Amino acid sequence: MSLEITLVGGPTAVLDFDGFRIVIDPTFDPPQSYPREDVPITLVKTTGPAFTPEALEPVHLVLASHEHEDNLDHLGRRFLANSRKGLTTVEAAAKFGENVAGMEPYESVSLPMPDGRELRVTAVPALHGPDGVWQVSGPVIGFVLTGTGVPTTYISGDNSWLEVIDEVQQKCGPIQVAVLFVGGARFEALGGDYLTLSNEEAVKAAAVLEGATIVPVHADSWAHVSQTSSELRELFEQEGLGDRIRALEPGQSTVLG
Structure with a gap:
C-alpha cells in the first residue's frame, strides 16, 4: 500500500492510503487572530x-489532536462536526455529535477501508510543552495507524517530549512513517519554552524513531512558529539524515511506497 501525504498548511495534512483519505488537525480559516x-x-x-475543505473530498476520517485554534480553528471545527468519522480527545469529543468519538491514550478502534481491509487507529500520549505548561494547556493526543499492508504511521500531535516518542516507539513500533509536529512553537508570555518539537529535538526524535521517514508539519502559517521545515531539512542534511526527511511546503505532496 502506498501512502501519499499532502500538506494543507500548519498542522493540517491529508494522508491518503490508496484512496482511504484522512485529514489531521483541520485548520481552514483565513488569516486572523484568536x-x-x-x-x-x-x-x-x-x-x-x-486547499479548501471541499477540494479534499472524499474524506473518510478526521483526526484532531486537541482543540487549540492552531490545530482546530473555526472552519476546522465545522469540518470535524460534519465529517463521516472523527477521532479526538475525550474532552473535545463531548462538544461534537455522535460521529466524533473521544479516545484515551492506547485505546484503539478499527475502521473498514474501501478495499475490505481494516485500519487500526491507536491514540497515543502527547505532552504540549514543559512541566508547568502541559498540565494547563489541556489534553492532547497523537495517533498511530496500522493495518495489513499499511505502513505503521505515527502522528505526534503537539508533543515536545522525546520520552513520549520513545514510549510510542516501544509500545507501537517500529514506526515507519512519523508525521512530527515541529516548528518550535513558543510564546514569551508562557516562558518562551518550546510547545512543539524544535528542529534540534526533531533530529533527536529521528534517532529514537530509527529508520522512520520523517514528515514535518506545523512549521508554517502561524506567528508563534519559530522554525521552518526547510531549516529542518537543512539540519537533517547536515546530520547525514537527508534521505529520511520529506519536508513539504503547503500544497505539496510526497508519496511513500
Whole structure:
C-alpha cells in the first residue's frame, strides 16, 4: 500500500492510503487572530490553507489532536462536526455529535477501508510543552495507524517530549512513517519554552524513531512558529539524515511506497 501525504498548511495534512483519505488537525480559516481567555496570549494565523475543505473530498476520517485554534480553528471545527468519522480527545469529543468519538491514550478502534481491509487507529500520549505548561494547556493526543499492508504511521500531535516518542516507539513500533509536529512553537508570555518539537529535538526524535521517514508539519502559517521545515531539512542534511526527511511546503505532496 502506498501512502501519499499532502500538506494543507500548519498542522493540517491529508494522508491518503490508496484512496482511504484522512485529514489531521483541520485548520481552514483565513488569516486572523484568536485571543485566548485562559492564558495571556493571542494566536495569529498568518496564511490561509492551500486547499479548501471541499477540494479534499472524499474524506473518510478526521483526526484532531486537541482543540487549540492552531490545530482546530473555526472552519476546522465545522469540518470535524460534519465529517463521516472523527477521532479526538475525550474532552473535545463531548462538544461534537455522535460521529466524533473521544479516545484515551492506547485505546484503539478499527475502521473498514474501501478495499475490505481494516485500519487500526491507536491514540497515543502527547505532552504540549514543559512541566508547568502541559498540565494547563489541556489534553492532547497523537495517533498511530496500522493495518495489513499499511505502513505503521505515527502522528505526534503537539508533543515536545522525546520520552513520549520513545514510549510510542516501544509500545507501537517500529514506526515507519512519523508525521512530527515541529516548528518550535513558543510564546514569551508562557516562558518562551518550546510547545512543539524544535528542529534540534526533531533530529533527536529521528534517532529514537530509527529508520522512520520523517514528515514535518506545523512549521508554517502561524506567528508563534519559530522554525521552518526547510531549516529542518537543512539540519537533517547536515546530520547525514537527508534521505529520511520529506519536508513539504503547503500544497505539496510526497508519496511513500
